[in-house]
Amino acid sequence: MNVLGLSCYYHDAAAALVRDGRVIAAGEEERFTRRKHDRSFPAKAIRFCLDFGGLQGSDLDLVVFYEKPLRKLQRGLQMAAPLDARSRETVRRHLRHHVHQMATLPQLLADTIGYRGELHYCEHHLSHAASCFYASPFEEAAILTVDGVGEWVTTGQFVGVGNRIESVREIHYPQSLGMFYAALTAYLGFEVNEGEYKVMGLASYGQPTFAAAMEKLIELNDDGSFRLDLSYFDYVHSLERMFSSKLVELLGPPRLPSEPVERRHMDIAASAQKRVEEALIGLARSLRDVSRSVNLCMAGGVSHNVVANSTIQKSGVFDGIFIQPASGDNGGAVGAALEGYWRASDGSRLPQPDYNTCLGPAFDEAAIVKVLKLRRLAFRKLGADELCREVARMVHDDLIVGWFQGRMEFGPRALGQRSILGNACNAETKDTLNVRVKRREEFRPFAPIVIEEAAQDYFDQPTPSPFMLYAPHVRPGMEARVPAATHVDGTSRMQTISARHNPLLHRLLKKFEALSGVPVMINTSFNIRGEPIVCTPADAVNCFLRTDIDYLAIGDFLVEKPF
Amino acid sequence: MVRCRQSECKLTESISTSAASIGPLHAAQLVRKVDAALVELHGRRLSEFGTDGSGLFSHYAALVRGGAILRIDEIQAFKLVREALPLYAGYAVLRAGLGELAFLINGAGLPVTACEPNAARVEALKAGLGQLVTSKMVDGKIFTIAPGFLPDRVDVRPLLGVATDFVFDLPLEQDQAFCRGLRQFDGLLINPRLFIRLREQPSEQRALTAFLQSLGFAEARKFPIEQMVYFARPPADQDQASKALATISVDATSQGSTMDSEFDAMVERVMALVPPAPSPGTGTTWIERRVRKFDLRSTFGNDE
Numbered sequence: 050m051n052v053l054g055l056s057c058y059y060h061d062a063a064a065a066l067v068r069d070g071r072v073i074a075a076g077e078e079e080r081f082t083r084r085k086h087d088r089s090f091p092a093k094a095i096r097f098c099l100d101f102g103g104l105q106g107s108d109l110d111l112v113v114f115y116e117k118p119l120r121k122l123q124r125g126l127q128m129a130a131p132l133d134a135r136s137r138e139t140v141r142r143h144l145r146h147h148v149h150q151m152a153t154l155p156q157l158l159a160d161t162i163g164y165r166g167e168l169h170y171c172e173h174h175l176s177h178a179a180s181c182f183y184a185s186p187f188e189e190a191a192i193l194t195v196d197g198v199g200e201w202v203t204t205g206q207f208v209g210v211g212n213r214i215e216s217v218r219e220i221h222y223p224q225s226l227g228m229f230y231a232a233l234t235a236y237l238g239f240e241v242n243e244g245e246y247k248v249m250g251l252a253s254y255g256q257p258t259f260a261a262a263m264e265k266l267i268e269l270n271d272d273g274s275f276r277l278d279l280s281y282f283d284y285v286h287s288l289e290r291m292f293s294s295k296l297v298e299l300l301g302p303p304r305l306p307s308e309p310v311e312r313r314h315m316d317i318a319a320s321a322q323k324r325v326e327e328a329l330i331g332l333a334r335s336l337r338d339v340s341r342s343v344n345l346c347m348a349g350g351v352s353h354n355v356v357a358n359s360t361i362q363k364s365g366v367f368d369g370i371f372i373q374p375a376s377g378d379n380g381g382a383v384g385a386a387l388e389g390y391w392r393a394s395d396g397s398r399l400p401q402p403d404y405n406t407c408l409g410p411a412f413d414e415a416a417i418v419k420v421l422k423l424r425r426l427a428f429r430k431l432g433a434d435e436l437c438r439e440v441a442r443m444v445h446d447d448l449i450v451g452w453f454q455g456r457m458e459f460g461p462r463a464l465g466q467r468s469i470l471g472n473a474c475n476a477e478t479k480d481t482l483n484v485r486v487k488r489r490e491e492f493r494p495f496a497p498i499v500i501e502e503a504a505q506d507y508f509d510q511p512t513p514s515p516f517m518l519y520a521p522h523v524r525p526g527m528e529a530r531v532p533a534a535t536h537v538d539g540t541s542r543m544q545t546i547s548a549r550h551n552p553l554l555h556r557l558l559k560k561f562e563a564l565s566g567v568p569v570m571i572n573t574s575f576n577i578r579g580e581p582i583v584c585t586p587a588d589a590v591n592c593f594l595r596t597d598i599d600y601l602a603i604g605d606f607l608v609e610k611p612f
Numbered sequence: 613m614v615r616c617r618q619s620e621c622k623l624t625e626s627i628s629t630s631a632a633s634i635g636p637l638h639a640a641q642l643v644r645k646v647d648a649a650l651v652e653l654h655g656r657r658l659s660e661f662g663t664d665g666s667g668l669f670s671h672y673a674a675l676v677r678g679g680a681i682l683r684i685d686e687i688q689a690f691k692l693v694r695e696a697l698p699l700y701a702g703y704a705v706l707r708a709g710l711g712e713l714a715f716l717i718n719g720a721g722l723p724v725t726a727c728e729p730n731a732a733r734v735e736a737l738k739a740g741l742g743q744l745v746t747s748k749m750v751d752g753k754i755f756t757i758a759p760g761f762l763p764d765r766v767d768v769r770p771l772l773g774v775a776t777d778f779v780f781d782l783p784l785e786q787d788q789a790f791c792r793g794l795r796q797f798d799g800l801l802i803n804p805r806l807f808i809r810l811r812e813q814p815s816e817q818r819a820l821t822a823f824l825q826s827l828g829f830a831e832a833r834k835f836p837i838e839q840m841v842y843f844a845r846p847p848a849d850q851d852q853a854s855k856a857l858a859t860i861s862v863d864a865t866s867q868g869s870t871m872d873s874e875f876d877a878m879v880e881r882v883m884a885l886v887p888p889a890p891s892p893g894t895g896t897t898w899i900e901r902r903v904r905k906f907d908l909r910s911t912f913g914n915d916e
Binding site: 214 | 860872875876879882889895896897900906908909910911912
């Protein structure tokens with residue numbers, strides 16, 4: 050049975066193909082169209098999924114959309130009521146969006162891929178829940194989903210057993226941890242749905258001196274629920290501004306994007322981060338109580354908060370945790386397809402201990418050589434061992450290397466397939482990467498990769514972290530050995546690499562260890578600020594040529610800079 | 613409307629009672645514990661205040677002396693609420709008596725309003741609530757006492773009314789306030805033989821069905837063994853809502869294309885076809901859901 054899942058029309062449009070209960074292909078539309086956070090109908094991502102599965106649209110058994118459009122419209126209209134001059138435009142926008150979506154989605158499926166079968170609709174948070182539980186190594190688990198908002202739900206607690214998910218309870222809009230964090234992101238002068246990572250990174254530089262103010266913004270209840278004081282926020286009624294003048298009275302003037310980041314901004318970020326972590330711990334504890342499970346699965350945009358994830362893990366509330374690496378709306382496509390599959394299937398589900406995110410396209414030697422020749426680049430073909438030895442030497446010599454291997458990752462993180470590699474042992478690597486390639490804010494940390502078997506020597510991370518979803522502390526004494534990988538607060542957004550799951554990258558790290566004594570490298574996504582991660586060899590070459598990346602390792606080929 | 617006193621509520625802070633966490637064994641334990649606690653409490657009150665002064669009157673006085681207040685029909689109704697019916701955001705037990713059924717539902721983690729028109733019995737109900745809150749069997753934060761036939765105000769939707777014995781022999785069908793109150797409910801679980809008046813004849817029970825239909829309810833499911841019938845409002849016609857939306861062109865949503873008044877009327881027409889969103893109770897922001905079967909075919913959802 051082949052089930053296609055779709056998410057689109059809000060942000061991060063994506064498609065995913067599930068066959069026999071497993072995700073076999075998935076892609077974000079932005080990677081194909083090269084428009085960051087592209088939200089349009091994911092025609093190119095769908096085409097990739099079908100091609101990968103060897104299918105025509107008419108071969109699909111079912112297509113599942115990741116939301117309930119009518120329920121979402123209900124929220125849009127009810128929150129805007131009563132209708133007046135101010136809210137009427139909001140209502141018009143909601144209605145226009147809905148009518149357009151409902152009218153065009155089936156037609157687009159018919160026109161683009163010839164699919165005229167059933168179109169199902171999976172609730173937004175059920176899509177998130179399915180995306181993490183069905184991909185998890187657990188037979189049964191408690192499931193926590195937290196984001197800005199789906200249709201109504203902003204926070205969901207579920208229980209998953211076998212091939213079924215049941216909802217337990219939920220918190221509805223406008224009570225939303227995601228909207229709280231988004232409002233503070235906007236207040237601190239960053240772009241909503243993009244700058245939340247920056248707030249999290251900034252938080253490490255500050256102290257939670259605004260903790261009392263944050264307690265006014267979010268009240269935490271004993272039962273794990275939370276209540277925002279909505280008088281500080283304006284996101285319900287305003288499409289332009291997420292916070293009210295009352296918040297400005299409480300915290301002081303908001304930062305404009307062009308203004309420098311000051312100590313006060315860092316402290317506000319630290320305070321907001323602390324409050325969100327407290328709220329998440331409360332949600333996790335209450336979920337443990339109601340589910341009586343020792344396993345936790347998490348998804349939803351807030352699950353990208355790696356610092357909070359580590360806090361939950363350290364709390365010991367759950368024994369095992371699985372977090373969907375694509376926890377945003379892109380992952381909704383995966384969840385919708387999985388839920389659609391398991392609702393239509395009588396089969397029994399096996400836990401997935403080896404879920405991986407390499408679900409995108411791969412390119413063979415001919416496709417790579419074609420691009421390299423077209424761009425008249427000098428390149429050498431090497432065996433895997435030699436390629437790793439060469440790249441390890443280059444990184445050890447503080448060169449920056451683009452690393453393009455195998456199937457593209459699905460999700461916001463480059464996890465070793467579309468990466469830029471640097472020397473973790475050199476404190477200047479961070480500045481070098483920023484100046485020469487990434488051009489991003491200097492307060493944002495760079496993440497390391499480490500061989501799984503040595504991870505505990507360097508980082509206080511109790512479990513493997515193959516998807517870069519935790520921020521453990523660097524072990525005392527190790528900061529000096531991996532200074533470029535250590536954030537200002539002593540934490541590190543590390544990723545573990547196992548020989549089983551990524552033998553080539555593991556081999557590269559071993560070669561690097563032989564030279565440096567440290568099996569750790571800096572790994573950042575293969576893109577320039579403001580652009581999606583590269584997808585094709587042509588994208589990789591473009592990025593390579595437009596930046597000061599020194600070498601490009603693409604497939605078996607090592608490419609030199611022509612100038 | 614009487615709410616649990618603050619001092620009582622504080623005692624419940626450490627309670628974690630969730631519907632989803634209570635399995636059959638726990639439900640049986642809850643029944644035993646609630647019953648034993650009420651028998652013990654009302655036994656003392658009976659000695660102290662007498663049959664009428666205690667609010668027990670002859671019916672409950674006999675049950676207390678017999679050592680069991682909870683009747684089989686109440687336990688069966690509790691099981692239907694827990695296991696057979698869709699989850700509602702709130703529950704109202706009609707003619708709650710000493711609150712025994714309301715306490716069970718609340719003990720399963722669900723928000724309850726206990727409606728009781730007899731003032732003396734309301735006092736007995738309050739005493740029971742205080743006792744069970746103290747012994748952490750119920751959560752006072754989500755328990756409300758409403759003196760009267762029905763709740764005077766509904767804070768939480770959707771709301772299920774539950775009545776095992778609601779016989780008054782009063783012409784309530786003709787009482788506009790009572791009918792308006794019944795319309796507040798989204799579902800009713802009742803014994804049709806014992807609703808408003810004793811209805812032994814099938815014709816009398818059919819009349820009740822017709823009466824409830826006139827208030828917008830439809831007979832959704834019969835439980836012959838328990839002698840209960842579940843009435844629910846037909847799911848708001850989502851197909852109709854979708855069809856209504858399908859008639860709206862994208863152009864019609866653009867500013868200037870329609871008069872504001874026309875646009876507002878169009879929005880109201882659509883919204884009238886969409887069921888109301890559930891709302892949380894006071895204090896907590898949780899909305900209990902307990903959906904086991906998700907409806908993927910609908911753009912809105914008829915989940916169970």
